[in-house]
Amino acid sequence: MISNSKFSLLKYLKYFVFFLLAAAIGIAIYVAVLKSDYDLQSSRIIKAPSEVIFEHVNDFKTWENWIPWLEKDPTMVTSYKDTTSGVGATYSWEGKEGKGNLKTISAMPNNEITQQIDFGKGPIAEVYWNFTEVDEGTEVTWGMRGNFSFGEKFYWLFKGGVEKNMIPIYDRGLELLEKYTLTELERHSFEVIGAVDYGGGYYLYQTVSCQIKEIEQKMNQMFPVIVTYMSENNIEASGKPFTLNHKWDEQNNTAMFSACIPVKERVITTGEVLTGYLKPQKTFKTIFKGDYKFANEAWETAYNGLVAQGFSEIVSAEPFEIYTVGPNNTKNPAKWITEIYIPITP
Numbered sequence: 001m002i003s004n005s006k007f008s009l010l011k012y013l014k015y016f017v018f019f020l021l022a023a024a025i026g027i028a029i030y031v032a033v034l035k036s037d038y039d040l041q042s043s044r045i046i047k048a049p050s051e052v053i054f055e056h057v058n059d060f061k062t063w064e065n066w067i068p069w070l071e072k073d074p075t076m077v078t079s080y081k082d083t084t085s086g087v088g089a090t091y092s093w094e095g096k097e098g099k100g101n102l103k104t105i106s107a108m109p110n111n112e113i114t115q116q117i118d119f120g121k122g123p124i125a126e127v128y129w130n131f132t133e134v135d136e137g138t139e140v141t142w143g144m145r146g147n148f149s150f151g152e153k154f155y156w157l158f159k160g161g162v163e164k165n166m167i168p169i170y171d172r173g174l175e176l177l178e179k180y181t182l183t184e185l186e187r188h189s190f191e192v193i194g195a196v197d198y199g200g201g202y203y204l205y206q207t208v209s210c211q212i213k214e215i216e217q218k219m220n221q222m223f224p225v226i227v228t229y230m231s232e233n234n235i236e237a238s239g240k241p242f243t244l245n246h247k248w249d250e251q252n253n254t255a256m257f258s259a260c261i262p263v264k265e266r267v268i269t270t271g272e273v274l275t276g277y278l279k280p281q282k283t284f285k286t287i288f289k290g291d292y293k294f295a296n297e298a299w300e301t302a303y304n305g306l307v308a309q310g311f312s313e314i315v316s317a318e319p320f321e322i323y324t325v326g327p328n329n330t331k332n333p334a335k336w337i338t339e340i341y342i343p344i345t346p
Contacts, residue, residue: 041128041143042170046178049331050110050131050138053181057113057129057140058104060084060091066176068169073097102127117144140177142170187334188290190298192305198341200280201238204230204273205260207246212255216292219243222259229273230261238264242322244278260320278320283341284311288321291333302340317343 046053056062061084070076076095083089092101100119107113113129125146132139144166206222223241230237239262247256260276267275284306288298306313313319325337 039143039145040166040170041141042167042174043139043141044171044174044178045134045136045139046174046181047137048178048181048185050133051331052185053138053140053177054110054113054131055332056177056181056184058085058089058107060089060102062180063091066173066180068172068176069093069095071172071176140174142174184334185291185332188288188294188297190301191287191289192301192309193285193287194305194309195311195344196283196285196341198278198281198283200278201262202264202266203242203260203262203276203278204235204267204269205244205258205276206273207256207258209247209254209256212248212250212253215255215257219259223261226259226261226273229269229271230263233267235263235267238262240322240324241326242320244276244318244320246318281317281343282346284309284313284344286340286342288338288340289334290336292336292338295338298338298340302342306342306344311344314343314345319343 056066060080064070064078073095076093079092081090084091087104087107089104090101091103093099098119100117102118103116105114105116111131115127115129116124117127118124123146125144127142127144129143130139130141132141204226206225208218208222210218229235241259241261244258244260245255246258247254249255258276260278263275266277269275284302286298286302286305288295288301290298303313319340319342321341322339323336324339325335327333327336330336
């Protein structure tokens with residue numbers, strides 16, 4: 001016979017099992033009716049052109065410089081296939097919390113990117129990026145949308161919700177992207193080439209005297225006038241735009257210079273655009289890559305290199321700089337290339 005105490009224990013155990021079963025069923029029903037679709041996103045305004053930020057997001061090889069998951073798991077291993085940028089680019093990772101891969105399926109330059117993310121289990125989700133230029137820079141939105149499996153809903157229920165866990169990570173990622181972008185914008189370098197023969201030639205130009213701080217503003221006004229004149233008169237450029245420095249007075253903070261565009265032959269002009277000729281000459285060349293705000297440092301490097309190599313500047317001559325790659329080619333100042341030429345004695 002079963003004693004009363006054992007009978008009571010079995011009775012309570014049966015009720016406990018029934019309770020656990022009922023609780024499990026209740027939780028399962030609750031999880032099942034939870035919303036399956038999700039759309040998570042975070043936004044941040046970054047003081048940089050959309051073109052620059054788009055490039056950093058579009059190329060998976062830059063991600064290791066700013067993705068937040070590497071902070072959480074420094075042991076994470078990433079890998080790429082042959083295509084790392086644009087449609088078809090792929091990016092894979094494996095770390096403590098699992099593995100997965102990301103693939104770019106569409107990209108509208110400087111505007112938006114759409115990617116597919118696969119965590120190896122559960123439905124494939126969509127990652128999206130939007131880049132909107134605003135007065136302060138570019139508003140960058142990073143988001144992910146898709147549908148949860150039952151297991152994923154159960155997992156996130158006991159983790160406190162997907163928003164609570166993922167949004168801070170996206171916020172941190174955009175913060176790191178901003179830091180990386182602003183650092184990249186500051187990149188600049190100077191390469192002293194040395195003595196070269198400059199061939200010279202004809203050019204169309206406008207000349208102005210102004211304060212040194214107004215030079216860039218004046219250039220932005222003068223070059224379009226010359227370009228318009230050339231277009232209206234079917235005149236082709238034979239090289240990159242350049243400026244010819246006539247006078248530079250740091251003591252009085254003034255400068256006199258010409259904005260110039262090379263042409264194949266002498267052009268008889270009328271009005272505000274004139275024709276000039278730059279004679280062939282021996283020059284000292286330096287290549288400057290970066291934002292124009294580092295121009296003074298570039299010229300200082302050029303003159304120091306000239307002296308170091310034992311050359312002498314022709315004082316009466318006029319140095320000039322050619323804009324091989326500039327704002328009309330790319331909004332990323334780190335990619336601007338300026339060639340500096342200082343006339344020297346043979």
